[in-house]
């Protein structure tokens with residue numbers, strides 16, 4: 001796959017891949033990215049970078065349990081050490097600041113900050129206080145995610161997201177963290193990608209906790225969204241000056257043919273990937289087409305839940321990576337039909353920037369109350385290697401440039417997009433794919449923990465310097 005992708009990439013972007021452009025990143029002069037208030041940052045997540053899973057009172061999470069099961073994660077990798085960020089956070093913040101990045105999106109590990117009885121774990125909380133205070137000192141805008149998939153195992157033992165009580169425990173956790181960290185967080189996001197937590201975790205079992213049942217997926221989603229809805233007013237009360245939002249990963253589905261069946265399949269794909277989350281948040285109801293796809297999976301919804309879930313947001317975080325080409329499966333669903341001859345990344349994901357633009361414009365048309373948007377993740381994995389102290393990640397440079405152009409097009413079409421976070425600041429634990437897939441703009445040598453700034457990060461830094469100089 002990697003070789004095929006490079007071959008296609010060579011034909012698509014010869015100037016970039018052969019290194020003949022002095023600066024293949026800087027956006028055109030009329031791009032909205034030149035606006036100095038368009039926030040440009042990078043993102044990470046606790047389990048993917050922190051390591052130190054047994055230190056200072058941290059409890060086990062579902063990912064500790066899941067990754068210890070043979071066959072669940074490539075090469076048997078776990079997040080036990082990861083990027084050792086728990087010990088190296090000061091140097092990592094220096095690195096972030098030295099790149100001129102204006103924003104940093106991180107997540108808090110729930111099992112690090114609360115014990116099983118719900119009492120605060122001071123040592124864990126102090127870690128995040130130190131980190132966020134240092135980021136503030138550096139003038140970096142902080143986006144803090146409360147839940148990026150590392151559910152405490154003791155909650156999973158009581159049913160995890162299948163148990164409605166987990167939503168209330170999440171609100172308690174949001175209460176504790178927003179009391180402790182108020183004033184150091186510019187924007188709170190409740191959940192990262194509930195689609196992944198619900199579907200990959202409870203629907204197909206590819207992620208922790210590894211359960212596979214469509215009915216579980218819809219009920220887990222409902223409790224995740226309820227957790228979000230319960231947490232928002234708590235965050236508003238405890239930390240009124242910050243913004244409150246949620247992050248959704250969105251998927252572009254295109255039809256393999258003009259046939260009505262394939263068009264319907266593409267529609268259902270987007271219902272399952274996008275409307276399943278965005279409709280409850282922005283319309284206060286689940287899309288009924290979801291239950292055509294998965295008959296009989298309607299979740300148990302109590303009176304008032306949908307009002308709780310659809311309370312107004314200050315912003316919506318959008319994560320975008322690729323598109324999926326689909327056809328009808330001949331029944332009431334869709335099946336993937338991978339396109340040949342298209343550019344792909346190390347993940348095998350198709351590079352398709354237009355999908356981001358088209359989805360954003362579509363959301364503006366569909367949801368009249370669409371809040372301001374931040375692109376909270378976008379990026380790609382490549383098989384990067386350090387050669388003579390350098391990492392020439394040419395495909396990533398071109399990928400970022402094209403996706404930022406798509407963001408600019410959406411802004412020009414009237415979508416209110418306020419910032420963009422690279423995924424990721426550094427190579428890290430890529431869930432079921434372990435350490436093999438490298439998404440960072442900074443390379444990590446996991447045997448030494450040496451960080452090497454990739455060419456993509458240098459070019460982003462150069463652009464940010466130029467933008468600052470013009471302001």
Ligand code: IFM
Pocket residue numbers: 045048193249319377423430431439
């Ligand atoms: O690494 C993940 C991240 O944790 C959530 N969004 C997608 C990324 C790439 O797969």
